Amino acid sequence: MSDADPADASPATDRDYAEWLDAFADGGGFALVCPDGHGSLPPRRVCAECGSTDLSREPLDEMGTVETYSVVHVPSPRFADDAPYATAVVDFGPTRLTGIVRDGGADGDAPAVEIGDAVAVDVGERVTDGERLVVFRPAGES
Amino acid sequence: MSEVRVAGVGLTPFGSHPERTGRDLFAEAALRAFEDAAVSRADVKELNYGNFMGALAEHQGHQAPLMAEAAGVRCPATRYESACASAGVAVREAVRTVAAGDADVVLAGGMERMTNLPTDEVTEGLAIAADDLFEVRAGVTFPGAYALMANAYFDAYGGSREDLAHIASKNHANAMPNEYAQYHREVSVAEAMDAPPVAEPLHLYDACPITDGASALVLVSEEYAAEHDLDAPVAVTGTGQGTDRMALGDREHLARTPAADDAADAAYADAGVEAADVDVAEVHDCFTIAEVLALESLGLFEPGEGISAAREGITTADGDLPVNLSGGLKAKGHPVGATGGSQIAELTRLLRGDHPNSDRVPDAEVGVAHNAGGTVASAVVHVLEVAE
Numbered sequence: 001m002s003d004a005d006p007a008d009a010s011p012a013t014d015r016d017y018a019e020w021l022d023a024f025a026d027g028g029g030f031a032l033v034c035p036d037g038h039g040s041l042p043p044r045r046v047c048a049e050c051g052s053t054d055l056s057r058e059p060l061d062e063m064g065t066v067e068t069y070s071v072v073h074v075p076s077p078r079f080a081d082d083a084p085y086a087t088a089v090v091d092f093g094p095t096r097l098t099g100i101v102r103d104g105g106a107d108g109d110a111p112a113v114e115i116g117d118a119v120a121v122d123v124g125e126r127v128t129d130g131e132r133l134v135v136f137r138p139a140g141e142s
Numbered sequence: 143m144s145e146v147r148v149a150g151v152g153l154t155p156f157g158s159h160p161e162r163t164g165r166d167l168f169a170e171a172a173l174r175a176f177e178d179a180a181v182s183r184a185d186v187k188e189l190n191y192g193n194f195m196g197a198l199a200e201h202q203g204h205q206a207p208l209m210a211e212a213a214g215v216r217c218p219a220t221r222y223e224s225a226c227a228s229a230g231v232a233v234r235e236a237v238r239t240v241a242a243g244d245a246d247v248v249l250a251g252g253m254e255r256m257t258n259l260p261t262d263e264v265t266e267g268l269a270i271a272a273d274d275l276f277e278v279r280a281g282v283t284f285p286g287a288y289a290l291m292a293n294a295y296f297d298a299y300g301g302s303r304e305d306l307a308h309i310a311s312k313n314h315a316n317a318m319p320n321e322y323a324q325y326h327r328e329v330s331v332a333e334a335m336d337a338p339p340v341a342e343p344l345h346l347y348d349a350c351p352i353t354d355g356a357s358a359l360v361l362v363s364e365e366y367a368a369e370h371d372l373d374a375p376v377a378v379t380g381t382g383q384g385t386d387r388m389a390l391g392d393r394e395h396l397a398r399t400p401a402a403d404d405a406a407d408a409a410y411a412d413a414g415v416e417a418a419d420v421d422v423a424e425v426h427d428c429f430t431i432a433e434v435l436a437l438e439s440l441g442l443f444e445p446g447e448g449i450s451a452a453r454e455g456i457t458t459a460d461g462d463l464p465v466n467l468s469g470g471l472k473a474k475g476h477p478v479g480a481t482g483g484s485q486i487a488e489l490t491r492l493l494r495g496d497h498p499n500s501d502r503v504p505d506a507e508v509g510v511a512h513n514a515g516g517t518v519a520s521a522v523v524h525v526l527e528v529a530e
């Protein structure tokens with residue numbers, strides 16, 4: 001995580017979240033999972049579904065399945081230079097991840113994605129300001 | 143337990159008010175509510191005030207005392223924030239306070255000032271109703287979140303953009319005679335289909351506008367109404383609230399809104415009515431797909447069947463179950479922190495017979511209002527009935 005950027009409207013930083021992004025960037029993405037199998041993302045001290053405090057880091061598969069997506073044409077200022085872009089909610093088993101789909105589309109177009117597609121998770125950067133974020137790459141793309 | 147009566151309702155015209163502050167908007171709505179109620183300001187025991195983004199839009203925090211001044215009341219005053227359901231929760235607490243016998247008169251409502259911000263800053267402001275770490279930083283906007291739900295709905299149940307366009311067209315038609323509505327312009331299904339995309343599959347006419355406005359309600363106990371010989375024929379007989387996981391991706395189902403199911407179940411039980419008893423509804427159509435999800439959570443349609451209700455003419459003004467006769471958020475406008483109060487105000491007018499669209503529901507006795515926050519991580523439902 002970069003130091004607080006005065007231009008960023010959301011300067012809140014969270015150490016656990018930053019570490020979690022680091023893990024994905026290193027190819028070791030994980031979720032926090034309770035004994036009942038409910039997945040969640042850090043920072044998390046208690047399972048939101050069952051109240052268990054016994055949360056362990058479980059590695060996530062690199063590939064997930066697109067459950068829904070949208071192509072955003074009207075962005076917030078922090079994504080001004082990223083639009084149009086596709087956001088997707090992707091199922092990774094114990095948890096879902098939300099992120100931006102990168103690659104797979106013609107230049108200038110939002111990447112093509114459909115519900116049911118297999119995508120790989122990675123950490124990328126916002127075009128607008130270089131801030132890190134969760135990105136998905138369609139299967140078969142390099 | 144006391145029965146809660148709506149003694150008076152007040153709205154500002156919804157729209158763009160570039161040269162007015164929020165305090166002046168709420169003052170206008172409250173003034174109108176007191177005129178309508180014929181209740182003394184001195185009898186007001188609490189102010190419950192809804193507002194979402196006042197700190198961003200007007201650089202004004204701590205708004206409740208300011209709004210008490212603006213309304214001319216001196217009593218405990220509290221701001222409620224629950225995103226687009228801010229006024230809904232404010233009204234709900236007022237209903238509970240009066241029902242419990244803790245106060246005979248409560249002023250409730252809300253205000254939002256939005257058009258003074260550029261569109262991209264409003265987009266940013268609304269987005270903060272989503273999970274900052276796992277949604278907003280991942281590019282989810284407010285329309286984008288509902289677009290994710292719309293595509294999940296189409297995938298689960300079918301339906302199309304054209305079904306949604308019928309909802310937009312219906313609500314624009316309903317707003318035509320409403321003096322408080324932001325838009326007085328018919329929108330055809332074809333025009334809605336041809337509008338530019340905002341977050342696909344949602345296009346411009348699937349989205350509510352950016353709106354300034356305020357709402358105010360004077361709620362009283364049945365005993366107070368009788369004692370003061372008030373003309374307050376409409377009662378709030380049921381209230382319910384529900385909460386879901388904040389982020390869409392953490393929900394059990396991406397195309398349903400269980401927080402609203404819970405709110406509806408509680409409100410119906412509180413009122414002793416069932417979904418089948420409902421004659422007219424005002425629901426939170428911040429986007430056309432949101433009206434569909436609301437109708438299904440309220441039990442008015444089975445999951446998968448709400449999508450075609452407008453196209454089939456069931457929820458149009460001349461249908462069996464008119465929905466959003468005010469024009470809805472879609473065409474009446476959506477001043478975020480005022481909306482929940484305005485829905486109750488409009489439903490009250492519809493049931494009393496003094497709404498321009500009352501003649502569409504001349505025999506209506508039971509109305510339901512559905513107000514949602516974020517992507518329905520918060521939901522509030524109220525049941526209104528004609529009591530006399």
Ligand SMILES: [Zn+2]
Nearest residue numbers: 034038047050
């Ligand atoms: Zn658990």
